[in-house]
């Protein structure tokens with residue numbers, strides 16, 4: 122069962138958690154929602170609030186839900202769910218029920234955001250700032266040719282972490 126945990130009481134290594142363990146970004150409501158795997162992002166403190174940063178390409182189906190909703194969740198899983206995260210990171214919810222295929226069980230947080238029962242930790246986040254990345258803003262342009270050869274830049278979201286649900 123998930124227990125609400127204060128942000129001051131969790132100890133995490135963001136490099137391992139986001140970059141190594143990966144996460145699911147989920148948005149929508151009980152009627153319609155979607156999720157996708159992400160391994161780029163982070164946590165910090167901004168505007169005197171605990172925040173999460175995520176980077177979503179506008180081509181993702183999940184982008185449409187993150188854009189139209191006030192917030193989203195970040196779900197973190199144990200190694201056992203690596204294959205589920207691979208499915209959610211290689212298939213689009215536009216084309217199939219990848220959540221069922223991945224064997225994940227959705228539930229809805231107190232704010233009504235989608236997350237997954239199998240997660241070890243869920244962050245409930247409210248969007249605060251969103252900005253499209255642009256070639257002209259790179260001070261080191263090396264990522265541009267590596268990651269954006271097709272011109273499809275990520276959109277960056279800064280979101281307040283409202284609740285941490287932990288098992």
Ligand SMILES: Cc1cc2nc3c(=O)[nH]c(=O)nc-3n(C[C@H](O)[C@H](O)[C@H](O)COP(=O)(O)O)c2cc1C
Nearest residue numbers: 157158159160161177178181182183210212213214
């Ligand atoms: C390990 C991993 C990390 C990923 N990280 C991101 C990310 O940070 N941002 C992003 O836009 N896409 C990322 N993706 C790609 C999306 O998860 C993928 O395109 C997914 O199929 C989109 O699903 P959707 O169309 O249902 O939203 C990642 C994929 C994998 C496998």
